[in-house]
Amino acid sequence: MSNPLWDLLTVFAPISIVTIGGGQSAIADIHxxxxxxxxxxxxxxxxxxxxxxxxxxxxxxxxxxxIGWQVAGFWGAVVATLAxxxxxxxxxxxxxxxxxxxxxxxxxxxxxTGLRPIAAGMILAATYILFNAMDGGWVAEGVALASTxxxxxxxxxxxxxLACGAGIFVSLHGIV
Amino acid sequence: MRNSQGQSPTALGLFLIFARIGLTSFGGxxxxxxxxxxxxxxxxxxxxxxxxxxAISQALPGINIKNLAIWIGYRMLGRKGAVAGFLGIIVxxxxxxxLLGTLFASLMRFxxxxxxxxGAAAAAVGLSLSMGLTAAWRVPRxxxxxxxxxxxxxxxxxxxxxxIWTVLGxxxxxxxxxxxxx
Numbered sequence: 001m002s003n004p005l006w007d008l009l010t011v012f013a014p015i016s017i018v019t020i021g022g023g024q025s026a027i028a029d030i031h032x033x034x035x036x037x038x039x040x041x042x043x044x045x046x047x048x049x050x051x052x053x054x055x056x057x058x059x060x061x062x063x064x065x066x067i068g069w070q071v072a073g074f075w076g077a078v079v080a081t082l083a084x085x086x087x088x089x090x091x092x093x094x095x096x097x098x099x100x101x102x103x104x105x106x107x108x109x110x111x112x113t114g115l116r117p118i119a120a121g122m123i124l125a126a127t128y129i130l131f132n133a134m135d136g137g138w139v140a141e142g143v144a145l146a147s148t149x150x151x152x153x154x155x156x157x158x159x160x161x162l163a164c165g166a167g168i169f170v171s172l173h174g175i176v
Numbered sequence: 177m178r179n180s181q182g183q184s185p186t187a188l189g190l191f192l193i194f195a196r197i198g199l200t201s202f203g204g205x206x207x208x209x210x211x212x213x214x215x216x217x218x219x220x221x222x223x224x225x226x227x228x229x230x231a232i233s234q235a236l237p238g239i240n241i242k243n244l245a246i247w248i249g250y251r252m253l254g255r256k257g258a259v260a261g262f263l264g265i266i267v268x269x270x271x272x273x274x275l276l277g278t279l280f281a282s283l284m285r286f287x288x289x290x291x292x293x294x295g296a297a298a299a300a301v302g303l304s305l306s307m308g309l310t311a312a313w314r315v316p317r318x319x320x321x322x323x324x325x326x327x328x329x330x331x332x333x334x335x336x337x338x339x340i341w342t343v344l345g346x347x348x349x350x351x352x353x354x355x356x357x358x
Contacts, residue, residue, distance in 0.1 A: 118347045121328025121346070127307075161303075167295065
């Protein structure tokens, strides 16, 4: 019988390294490993865990923590989290270090200016995808656009805005 | 314009800021919260520094938001800041997801739970859009940068191309152009 902690490590650490462009891209692979390969969860349990990871605050990839917890309790949660978040932490740390050492170098200025349009395009694309994925039709679209306007024009605390969004949905539910 | 403006952060202070954002960011869009907290409210970073960090965090492997937390933490306080960013954005929300995992499953029976979460998520999309517009505003108003921004948007948002190839492709063209123009 294999050790579940070791299995969690060997499932999540490789996924960590190939996760490029957001944890979303890794969900399909996590699903395959958890449901089909290791039989840690049923299909329905996995979907439930996924939904919970979207609804709780914090990075959605904490799905791994929840899976680890359900597979092997406290240490399962710790191992799955470190395996998914740990290895690439060293990479970004190294890049941040190099970046600050070469402050002002010509290649760095070129990278900074050159990355601007790419970053803008990426954020707008992510927004577009989120916008289309929203449940709730025109009410949701209206709330999203109104919240954009409020954020651009005021210094409101975003939490307040989310509470308003939630309040609008609940109060309109009886009318629409 | 908070009173903390101008004060330099401590490791514990950074940890608490990241923990608070991690614990209150319902509906996703954590990087939008970082922009608001570190650039717009506290003015600890410029928009330029922030969006550089964001582009690099997204292009490198690893969970983007964890990369960005480490990047910001490092810019603020070096190694200690990087550790504070990493722990702050992962540990407290990790504990919460385990606690809520048990609770939420039972709350999902109620329609009002769905409504509350959908409404919060819709407002959170506004956070993402306002950040996208801020970033787009900073793009030089010349043909090539704007064309590259649109191409990136279409490739990722509409054609669903893998992010890594899009960033490597459009990014190297864009960086090469600015290198020879500098």
